Amino acid sequence: MSYRLSEAARAAGHRLHVHESLGSTNTEAMERARAGETGPLWVVARRQEAGRGRRGNTWTSLPGNLAASLLWPVAGVEADRVATLGFVAGVSLAAAVADACGTVPGCDPGRGSRSIALKWPNDVLADGAKLAGILLEAEVLPGGRRAVVIGFGVNVAASPEGLAYPATSLSALGSGAGAEKVLEFLSGHVTEATRLWDGGRTFAGIRARWLARAAGLGSRIAVRTGGETLEGLFDTIDEGGRLVILAPDGTRRTVTAGEVHFGTAATAA
Known part of the structure; x- marks a missing residue:
């Protein structure tokens, strides 16, 4: 074909x-x-x-x-x-x-x-x-x-x-x-x-x-970005496509680029 x-x-x-x-x-x-x-x-x-x-x-x-x-x-x-x-x-x-x-x-x-x-x-x-x-x-x-x-x-x-x-x-x-x-x-x-x-x-x-179709939406997530790892819940993506994490202290963190891990992998990240 x-x-x-x-x-x-x-x-x-x-x-x-x-x-x-x-x-x-x-x-x-x-x-x-x-x-x-x-x-x-x-x-x-x-x-x-x-x-x-x-x-x-x-x-x-x-x-x-x-x-x-x-x-x-x-x-x-x-x-x-x-x-x-x-x-x-x-x-x-x-x-x-x-x-x-x-x-x-x-x-x-x-x-x-x-x-x-x-x-x-x-x-x-x-x-x-x-x-x-x-x-x-x-x-x-x-x-x-x-x-x-x-x-x-x-x-x-x-x-x-x-x-x-x-x-x-x-x-x-x-x-x-x-x-x-x-x-x-x-x-x-x-x-x-x-x-x-x-x-x-x-x-x-x-x-x-x-x-x-978002994988892991609402679940535990860890994102490695530069030398920092952000952890929390995958809340949404914003109007620019940036990933929004709900941190344990209730604050929201926005991520432009990074390596994402879900669930037990997030804990080990």
Whole structure:
């Protein structure tokens, strides 16, 4: 099966470049931006040799998995709203995974089940195991033009072994959808979610969708940020997508970036 975008994405002007092999789809998309491309442009690689995740981590993309990046136009978007695109990506990816699961027993059919959840700020989990990740990268180009690339990595056919955390794949969940179908679902949901987002002017709707699938909401949480670890209850995310922790003394702490642990892992963090 060939990669293709959804009808809605194509109608909205999204374009697609497919490569047999790339070091990183994010790098390729950003290089396109430096060359003058504005997007929306999807870059997909059947093999990604040097994928990366947040905080300098490596993202391993096994054969049959999805490695895709979206160069998104941000002209006119307020600088402090750009980061909320990560949550647009999150709700879109969770919905695409739910579509890929269909009605397979044990795989989230997208009917209110929280077996597929969003972990702040950028992971998609299935029954607590990592299924997919998102990497948002921004750059100010010569002349002051800004470029934003959203990278999506989905364990479709297989999940890496030997990780410090549990991981799973759509195949392990019982889904027969391939990476090509996941991209089609994803591009459709991104098209709809970016319209709702409206250049960051209406984040409330995205925020509500994200919270409806939030992993650990209301539970014990620890966040490592720099040299500090904040502990308390996961209260919400605010209007900028920042994580809000209710501390034991009743105060609320806001976190912009950090490594999140829930439950007993929070106690050990």
